[in-house]
Amino acid sequence: MDFNDTPEEAAFRAEARSWLEANAEPVDPNEADHGIGELLTPEIVAEAQAWQKKKAESGWACITWPKELGGRAATPMENVIWNEEQGHFKLPANIFSIGIGMCGPTILAHGTTEQQERWIPRLLSGEDIWCQLFSEPSAGSDLAGLRSSAVKDGDEWVVNGQKIWTSGADICEWGILVVRTDPEVVKHAGLTYFVVNMTSPGIEIRPITQVNRAQGFNEVFFSDVRIPDDQRISEVGNGWTVALTTLMNERQSIGSGMGIGALEELIDFASEIEVDGAPAIEDRQVREQIADYIVKARGLKNTSLRTLTAISQGRPPGPEASMGKLVGAALQQEAASFAMDLAGTSGALLDPEATPAAASWQERYLSLPGLRIAGGTDEVLRNIIAERVMGLPSDARADKGIAFRDIPSGPPNS
Ligand SMILES: Cc1cc2nc3c(=O)[nH]c(=O)nc-3n(C[C@H](O)[C@H](O)[C@H](O)COP(=O)(O)OP(=O)(O)OC[C@H]3O[C@@H](n4cnc5c(N)ncnc54)[C@H](O)[C@@H]3O)c2cc1C
Numbered sequence: 001m002d003f004n005d006t007p008e009e010a011a012f013r014a015e016a017r018s019w020l021e022a023n024a025e026p027v028d029p030n031e032a033d034h035g036i037g038e039l040l041t042p043e044i045v046a047e048a049q050a051w052q053k054k055k056a057e058s059g060w061a062c063i064t065w066p067k068e069l070g071g072r073a074a075t076p077m078e079n080v081i082w083n084e085e086q087g088h089f090k091l092p093a094n095i096f097s098i099g100i101g102m103c104g105p106t107i108l109a110h111g112t113t114e115q116q117e118r119w120i121p122r123l124l125s126g127e128d129i130w131c132q133l134f135s136e137p138s139a140g141s142d143l144a145g146l147r148s149s150a151v152k153d154g155d156e157w158v159v160n161g162q163k164i165w166t167s168g169a170d171i172c173e174w175g176i177l178v179v180r181t182d183p184e185v186v187k188h189a190g191l192t193y194f195v196v197n198m199t200s201p202g203i204e205i206r207p208i209t210q211v212n213r214a215q216g217f218n219e220v221f222f223s224d225v226r227i228p229d230d231q232r233i234s235e236v237g238n239g240w241t242v243a244l245t246t247l248m249n250e251r252q253s254i255g256s257g258m259g260i261g262a263l264e265e266l267i268d269f270a271s272e273i274e275v276d277g278a279p280a281i282e283d284r285q286v287r288e289q290i291a292d293y294i295v296k297a298r299g300l301k302n303t304s305l306r307t308l309t310a311i312s313q314g315r316p317p318g319p320e321a322s323m324g325k326l327v328g329a330a331l332q333q334e335a336a337s338f339a340m341d342l343a344g345t346s347g348a349l350l351d352p353e354a355t356p357a358a359a360s361w362q363e364r365y366l367s368l369p370g371l372r373i374a375g376g377t378d379e380v381l382r383n384i385i386a387e388r389v390m391g392l393p394s395d396a397r398a399d400k401g402i403a404f405r406d407i408p409s410g411p412p413n414s
Contacts, residue, residue, distance in 0.1 A: 005081070009077060009078070009081060012074075012078050012081055013081045013084075013085060016060070016081060016082050016085045016086075017085050019058060019060060020085055020086065020088070020089050023054060023058075024051075024089040024090060024091065025089065025090045026088060026089055026090065027087075027088060027089060027090050027265075028090060040093060040095065040168070040171055040216075044092065044093050044095075045093075045095060045129075045171055047092040047093070048092040048093050048094070048095045048096070048126070049095075049126040049127070049129075050092075050126075051091065051092045051126070052096060052124075052125065052126025053125055053126050053127075056070060056124055056125035056126065057125075059072050060072075060082070061124050061125065061126070062100055062104060062124045063078065063079055063082055064076065064078075064079050065104065065108065065120065065124065066108075069108075069116060069117070069120045069121055069124065070120065070121050070124040070125065071124065076308050077308055080304075080308060095129055095168060095171065096123075096126060096129065096130075097253065098130055098131055098132050098167060098168065099123050099128070099129060099130030099131075099174075100123065100124075101249060101250065101252075101253030101254075102132060102176070102246045102249045102250050102253065103123065103130040103132065103174070103176050103195075103246070104120060104123050104124070104130075105245070105246075105249045106176065106233070106242060106245050106246045106249065107119055107120060107195075107233065108120065109242075109245050110193075110233050110234065110242045110245060111233055114230075115195075115230075115231075115233070119174065119195065123174075128172075128173040128174055129168060129171055129172045129173055129174075130172055130173070130174045130175060130176070131166050131167060131168050131169045131172040131174075131175040131176075131198070132166065132167070132175065132176055132246065132250075133163040133166055133169070133175045133176065133177040133178070133196065133220060134146075134163070134176075134177075134178055134243065134246075135163060135164055135165045135166075136148060136161070136162060136163055136164060137162060137164050138409065140165075140377075141376070141377055141379075141380045143178070143243065143247075144187045144188045144191065144240060145187055145399075145404075145407070145409070146161075146178060146179070146180060146191070147161055147180060148160065148161025148162065148163065148177075148179045148180065148222060149161055149179055149180045149181070149183075150179040150180070150181050150192060150194070150227070151181075152181075152229075153226075155228060155229050156226045156227060156228055156229065157181075157192075157194065157226070157227045157229065157232070158224055158225070158226055159177070159179055159194075159196070159202075159222045159224075159225040159226075159227060160222055160223060160224060160225075161179065161221075161222050162219065162220070162221050162222070163177075163219070163220040163222075164208075164217075164218075164219050164220075165208075165217045165218075165374075166205075166217055166218045166219075166220045167216055167217045167218075167374075168216070168217075169198065169205050169217070169218040169220050170205050170207055170215075170218055172198045173197065173198060173199070174195055174196070174197060174198060175195070175196050175198050175220075176193070176194075176195060176196075176233075176246060177193070177194045177195070177196045177227075178191050178192070178193050178194075178239050178240075178242075178243050179191065179192060179194065179239075180192075180404065181236055181237060181239075182236075182237055182404075183403070183404045183405040184403055184404075184405055185237070185403055185404065186399075186400075186401060186402065186403060186404065187399060187404045187407065188240045189237055189240070190237060190404055191237070191238075191239035191240050191243070192232060192234055192235075192236050192237060192238070192239040193232070193233045193234040193238075193239035193242040193243060194227050194231050194232050194233065195227075195231045195233060196225065196227050196231065197231075200225050200226065200227070201225070201226075202222060202223045202224050202225035202226070203220060203221070203222060203225055204220070204221040204223070205218050205219070205220050205221075206218060206219045206220075206221070210366075210370075211366055212350065212363060212366040212367060214367075216370075247375070247376070248321070250375040250376075251321055251322055251324070251325055251375050251376060251381075252307075252321050252324070254324075254325050254329075254371065254374065254375045262332055262335060262364075263290065263293050263294055263297055263335060266290060266293070266335050266338070266339055267281065267290060269339055269342070269361070270286055270290065270339075270342060273342055273343060275342065275344075280342050286342070289338060293331060293334070293335050293338075296327065296331050297328075297331065299327075300323075300324055300327055300328055300331070303323055303324065304321075304324055307321055322376065322381040322384045322385055322389075323381075323385065325371075325375060325376065325381060326378055326381040326382065326385070329368060329371040329372045329378075330372065330378070332364065332368055332371070333365065333368040333369065333371075333372070336361050336362075336364040336365040336368060337365055339361040340361050340362060340365055343361070347361070347362070348362075349362065350362040350363065350366065383395050
């Protein structure tokens with residue numbers, strides 16, 4: 001593996017950098033980030049949509065997607081370069097992470113040409129925002145245990161049930177939805193995958209307030225919601241296969257954000273803040289701690305490059321992609337906690353006016369536990385690594401081979 005850019009990659013990087021310099025402001029380490037669960041005002045949403053539109057018009061939106069649908073058919077390595085370069089610039093709230101990171105790739109992999117032409121260009125240009133309606137009150141890690149149901153009625157499906165933790169449901173036009181269409185078979189076999197219009201009659205969205213006062217996610221209730229059959233993405237009963245594509249993309253897109261960038265910000269922060277009358281960065285223990293984080297981040301980057309090498313050689317990304325999120329989320333949480341310690345007493349405040357770095361470390365510290373849960377909890381990711389990377393015996397599964405209706409928790413919506 002060669003870590004340097006090839007001449008073509010260097011030329012691509014220069015082109016990306018030059019477009020970004022002409023169209024965006026460099027990152028200001030003293031300005032707070034848009035946190036995971038920030039309250040999304042209409043102004044923030046409009047700003048994010050305008051940025052996405054600008055990228056789409058210049059050919060820099062969803063660059064790995066097919067040219068005929070608005071992308072530029074870039075290689076995975078070019079995508080890494082683009083993301084690295086974007087990381088140096090101030091970007092609006094990332095309200096498209098679910099649409100672009102999960103819904104789009106799933107529709108590209110499993111949707112019909114008609115479905116792709118209907119949804120992908122508007123998703124890519126930021127006109128439509130998408131959400132993921134998977135988790136339920138009793139189905140998170142055990143997603144295949146979900147109970148929301150759909151029953152066929154002519155050319156439509158009638159959906160009833162409840163979803164929870166649906167990020168951004170209150171600002172979305174469309175959502176990807178997995179529901180049970182057959183309770184008589186084993187739990188993974190009776191699921192079907194749909195796209196649902198979030199303004200459909202019968203959908204009720206209730207925001208959930210988080211520890212950092214934001215309302216990043218919602219409860220979503222379905223009461224006799226009708227979905228046309230042409231919005232079905234999977235074969236009836238084969239939703240689990242399609243859901244796995246979404247989940248793999250989710251882990252990869254969450255994991256790939258865990259980089260050196262946040263640690264560069266930590267170095268800037270430690271250079272500006274004083275401890276015992278001198279910049280914190282001059283303290284040997286502070287430097288050692290930051291060096292330790294950087295070693296871990298480099299290890300993560302090299303692991304993700306191994307995944308990229310596999311993709312560029314035509315091999316699928318393996319379950320080792322789970323490592324990025326497992327190690328990266330914990331690493332970011334530790335780094336945010338360390339930055340708050342460096343800030344002394346003001347480190348405990350979440351007040352952009354009163355605290356160093358505009359409270360961005362506090363904001364991250366409060367948001368990051370969610371990242372260790374979303375897209376697979378730490379424990380579930382460890383199970384995946386143990387079973388599929390290390391080849392250890394699988395977790396005990398008491399409901400294996402049992403029809404969903406006969407699992408002791410009861411039938412759907414009971
Ligand atoms: C910030 C955030 C955003 C989210 N956004 C969305 C979204 O947009 N759409 C959506 O559908 N969902 C979303 N979720 C939900 C997320 O997918 C679930 O929270 C996650 O899958 C865990 O499910 P759960 O909360 O039901 O916890 P549970 O599955 O009930 O887990 C509870 C505890 O048990 C442990 N556990 C469970 N099973 C095992 C096992 N087999 N072995 C060992 N330990 C186990 C878990 O690790 C955890 O500690 C989001 C969550 C967060 C935090």
